[in-house]
Each structure stands twice: as structure tokens, then as C-alpha cells.
């Protein structure tokens with residue numbers, strides 16, 4: 001079964017016929033909300049709103065461990081994250097969708113591993129390719145089938161938030177090789193790998209990152225919200241095609 005973790009502006013899935021909700025308790029505390037089980041066009045899906053169903057949890061306070069643990073405990077194998085980002089690379093303007101293939105982690109102070117505490121063995125996961133290539137390929141195929149333009153690849157810079165970045169920080173991230181910037185990509189991706197889940201992301205560009213394009217002097221958050229609401233319609237179409245491809 002496929003799980004979808006929805007980010008900002010995606011607190012419910014269009015066309016999801018809900019069958020039940022389940023509150024899961026984990027050794028790491030409470031997930032962002034109950035898991036919502038249901039079907040899209042006959043294909044089973046689980047949904048979780050990353051920021052809570054009322055969008056009340058900021059990126060640095062999300063219990064990423066509890067969220068991933070809850071999904072893994074339900075024997076879910078594949079997780080698709082939908083996240084909003086600021087565009088850095090020229091071909092990632094507001095409204096674009098991307099399937100990133102790399103991550104640079106600039107976050108700090110987040111609970112970022114399941115392997116801590118004296119009772120756990122020292123464990124190093126391979127994270128060379130932070131997103132599952134097979135799941136990425138499925139998302140790209142779903143985008144093609146649903147005629148939604150999507151950028152294949154890109155490096156996601158994960159920042160701490162909740163504030164947006166300075167223009168200098170974005171220049172630095174660009175120099176590091178970052179193509180887009182968001183606040184929730186890590187430690188979610190690493191925890192998914194630790195838990196043995198296939199994980200990939202659909203990034204929705206809601207604004208030019210600080211200092212770029214029309215964000216040269218300021219990021220217009222109201223405009224970003226408008227862009228996002230339009231773009232999310234395209235995400236819904238990709239997800240609908242994806243659950244079909246996933247069920248094949």
C-alpha cells in the first residue's frame with residue numbers, strides 16, 4: 001500500500017474515499033494526526049497530514065519519527081511526500097513540480113534517527129541516493145500518464161525554518177548545489193530509509209527562493225499561497241495516476 005504525506009496546503013486528498021482513521025501511538029510520541037485509510041479509484045492509500053489536519057505544527061516541531069514509525073508499523077512499503085519549496089534553479093519557477101533526487105540537510109536540533117540510546121546498536125544507513133529511484137521513476141511515469149509537466153531531479157536543501165532564508169543563505173545553498181529549498185525534507189527522508197521504507201517526494205514550487213526572481217527583495221507569501229493552490233491541482237492528478245501505477 002502507498003502512503004502519502006501531505007505538506008502545506010494538502011491536508012486532505014481529493015477523491016479519497018475514506019474507509020477509516022486510525023490513531024497510532026508510537027514509542028516516539030504522537031504522529032501529526034490519525035492515519036486516514038481509504039481508496040482512490042479502487043486503489044488503497046493511507047494519508048497523513050504532516051503539519052496536522054488543522055495545519056498547526058510548524059516544520060521544526062513535527063514529530064518526524066512518530067510519523068514514519070506509524071506508517072512503518074502499518075506495514076506500508078512506499079511513502080510519497082508532497083512538500084512545498086522555494087525555487088532556486090532557473091527551471092524551477094513558482095508553479096513547477098519536481099521530483100528531487102538529492103538532499104543537503106541544513107536542519108539542526110531535530111530528532112533525526114531511530115538509532116540512539118544505549119540499547120540500540122550503532123547503525124549507519126546508506127544514504128547515497130536519499131530518494132528511492134524506483135519510486136521516483138513511478139512518480140515520473142504517473143506525471144507523464146497524467147500529462148503533468150514535472151522536473152526530473154534536483155537537489156533539495158532542507159532548512160530549519162520556520163523563517164524563510166536570507167538571500168545570502170540561498171546563494172550559499174545554490175553554491176552547494178541546492179536547486180530548491182524547503183523545511184520538511186529532513187529528517188523525514190533519512191528516517192524513512194532507517195525504517196526500510198521506499199521514499200520519494202513531489203516538490204511543489206510555491207515561490208522563488210529569497211533573492212531570486214521576483215523574490216529579489218522579499219518573498220511574497222500571499223502570492224505563494226495562490227500559486228500553490230493552483231499547482232496542487234496538478235499534484236492531485238499526478239497522485240491519482242500514481243496510485244494506479246503503484247497498483248499495477
Ligand code: HPA
Pocket residue numbers: 084085086087159164165181182183206207208209210219
Ligand atoms: N524556503 C523554505 N521553504 C519553503 C519555501 C522557501 O522559500 N517556499 C516553500 N517552502
